[in-house]
Amino acid sequence: MTQADPIANSFDEWTQLLEVVVGRAEHYTEHHVDTSWRLFFFDNVAPILGNTGPSQPLLQIPEQLVDELNEDIAGLVDTLTGCGVNVLRPAAPGKAVDIRTPQWDARATPPLNVRDQTIILGNTIVETAPHVRARVFENDLLKPIFYRYYAAGSNWLSMPRPALTRDSLDDAYFRRRGVDVSRAAEGEAALGIDGLGLEMIFDGAQCMRLGCDVLVNVANVNHELALRWLRENIPQLRFHRLDGIADNHIDSVIVPLRPGLLLLRSPEYLPFLPEAMRSWDVIYPPPTDEPEPDYSGFGFVVPIASRYIDINVLSVNEDTVVVNSHYPELVDLLEKRGFTVAPVRHRHRRLFGGGFHCFTLDTVRAGGCEDYMT
Numbered sequence: 060m061t062q063a064d065p066i067a068n069s070f071d072e073w074t075q076l077l078e079v080v081v082g083r084a085e086h087y088t089e090h091h092v093d094t095s096w097r098l099f100f101f102d103n104v105a106p107i108l109g110n111t112g113p114s115q116p117l118l119q120i121p122e123q124l125v126d127e128l129n130e131d132i133a134g135l136v137d138t139l140t141g142c143g144v145n146v147l148r149p150a151a152p153g154k155a156v157d158i159r160t161p162q163w164d165a166r167a168t169p170p171l172n173v174r175d176q177t178i179i180l181g182n183t184i185v186e187t188a189p190h191v192r193a194r195v196f197e198n199d200l201l202k203p204i205f206y207r208y209y210a211a212g213s214n215w216l217s218m219p220r221p222a223l224t225r226d227s228l229d230d231a232y233f234r235r236r237g238v239d240v241s242r243a244a245e246g247e248a249a250l251g252i253d254g255l256g257l258e259m260i261f262d263g264a265q266c267m268r269l270g271c272d273v274l275v276n277v278a279n280v281n282h283e284l285a286l287r288w289l290r291e292n293i294p295q296l297r298f299h300r301l302d303g304i305a306d307n308h309i310d311s312v313i314v315p316l317r318p319g320l321l322l323l324r325s326p327e328y329l330p331f332l333p334e335a336m337r338s339w340d341v342i343y344p345p346p347t348d349e350p351e352p353d354y355s356g357f358g359f360v361v362p363i364a365s366r367y368i369d370i371n372v373l374s375v376n377e378d379t380v381v382v383n384s385h386y387p388e389l390v391d392l393l394e395k396r397g398f399t400v401a402p403v404r405h406r407h408r409r410l411f412g413g414g415f416h417c418f419t420l421d422t423v424r425a426g427g428c429e430d431y432m433t
Contacts, residue, residue, distance in 0.1 A: 067213040067422050069179035071268050073317045073374040074426030078145045080204060081136050082171040082418045084128050086155045087411065089117040090363070091166040091193040097243040098228055099190050099307065100363045100412070105242065107361050117166060121357045124407050131405050135381070135415060138403050142375045147422070149173065149200040158196055162224045163249035165193040170200045172413040173420040174310070177201065178263030180273065180293055181428060183214040187263045188221045188285060190307065192249075195223065201420075208422065218288055221258040225249040229257050229279035232306045261285030264308040264417060269315055270429035271296055274333070278303040295428070304331040310416045311367045316342070316398075317377040318431045324367055335432040342396060344370050345388040352406060362409035371414025373421075375401065381415050383408060 065078060090096060093116065097104060136146050149170040156167040168191070170176075176198045178185050184205055186198055198205075209215045221227055225247050233240045260281035267274040275286050275298050290298050305312055313332070314322040320340045323329070329337055344367070354360040369386040382390050384402035393400050408414055 064207055064211040065423050066211045067179050067182050067184055067208045068427075069268070069421050069424045070181050070270050070428055071424060071426045071431075072315050072421075073377050074424045075376045076139075076142075076144050076374070076421055076424055078147065078421075078423035079139060080147045080149065080173050080201065080420040080422060081132065081139065082169075082173040082413075083149055083151060084125060084132065084169055084171045084411065086152050087120060087125055087128070087169050087171060088122060088155065089119050089166060090361070091168075092116055092118050093163070093165060093192060094225070094244045094247045094249065095190060095192045095223060095228065098230065098240060101233065101238075101240055101243055102306070103363050103365065103409075104361055105240075118359070118361060120410065121360070124357065124360075124410060128407055128411055131403070131407075132418065135403050135405075135418065138381060138401050139375070142379065142401065144375065145423075147204050150203055152200060158193070160195075160222070161250070162222060162252065163192055168193045168197055170197050171411060172264075172417040173201065174264045174413070174417045175262045175308070177420055178266050178268075179420065179422050180268065180296060182212070183216060183293060184208060184422075185263070185289075185293075186215075186217040188218040188259050188261050189223075190228070190260050190262060190281075192223045195220065204422075216292055218261065218285060219259055221260050222252055222255060223249070223258070223260075224251045224255060226251045226256050227258045227260065227281075229260075229281045231280065232278040232303055235303070257281055257284075259284035259288060262307060264310050267309060267313060267315060269318075270426065270431045272333075272430070272432050273298050274301055274309070274313070275299065276301045276304050276307070276309045278306050297432075299333045301331050304328060308417075311365050311371045311414065314370060314372055314416065316374060316380065322370060322372065324370060333432065342392065345392055347386055347388050349385050349387070351409070360410065364409040364412050364414075366409065368408045368414045369405075371416040373415040373419055383414065
């Protein structure tokens, strides 16, 4: 440790970015296709996987695509470093690892989408309660970074770790919409725990930070428990409940770009927002002519992320935004709105579950606990 190590400070999504964690994807050569994974990505994977069950627990990812992903992540690191941002990386997973608890086993996921398992709220690091079993120990590879901030004076909290038994996950979001997700649980091998039902299960990417206000997507009982925990443990912030704006993450639905301006998937999401934000200026992402990559030569490849994943941009400051170069229509639109766009290549954005906001955890920004809502 040195005296130069900063305290964590990240209240929003747009003030000057000073320090950021960028995820890594070594050994990301398969998805573990269990009930928790299938339910989390249900909208995207159900039409393709059908009733794939435990006879095919590992869905292979071709090594060439992983290599190209790592090349694109290196481009993201270079771009952020060139913008004057200090970039930190998780510890590298040494190999593909199988993990096991008394209730289930899974192939571990490397720390690529670091936004999901952690949220920085001011000077507090909050480790969240993962939905996907394969990700339960993912944050161990970020602990060297967290200890660095803790030694500098940051606060560090963790939601209760969920057991993720066969009875832990709430599918109420889908049931309210008349969507049958029973096939996601076909072949469920996980055990239950007597007396344990729905647990606190929640990802950091279900939040958007706006100074002293935080938007929180709540789609089921799992999330309701987490919202209560956030309010009880971080009372200095105001948490605004968004009523099921998505089944989980919202950073490919709503991305505040600066005070009074947000990127929003479509007008249908405006009524979900707090009343004070409904008068903000809105940029709606344009349609794209960019074709999906051709994976026909790679065998069975499944896109797990939303087709809107390129809305998942990262702001370096109020005027500079990192955008996928494969979405030139959004690049052009943001430039016309006065932004400096840093285009970075991200070829396989739908295969690995995240865009640039997902791949990053902004630990130090210049902003403070400002009131942007009033």
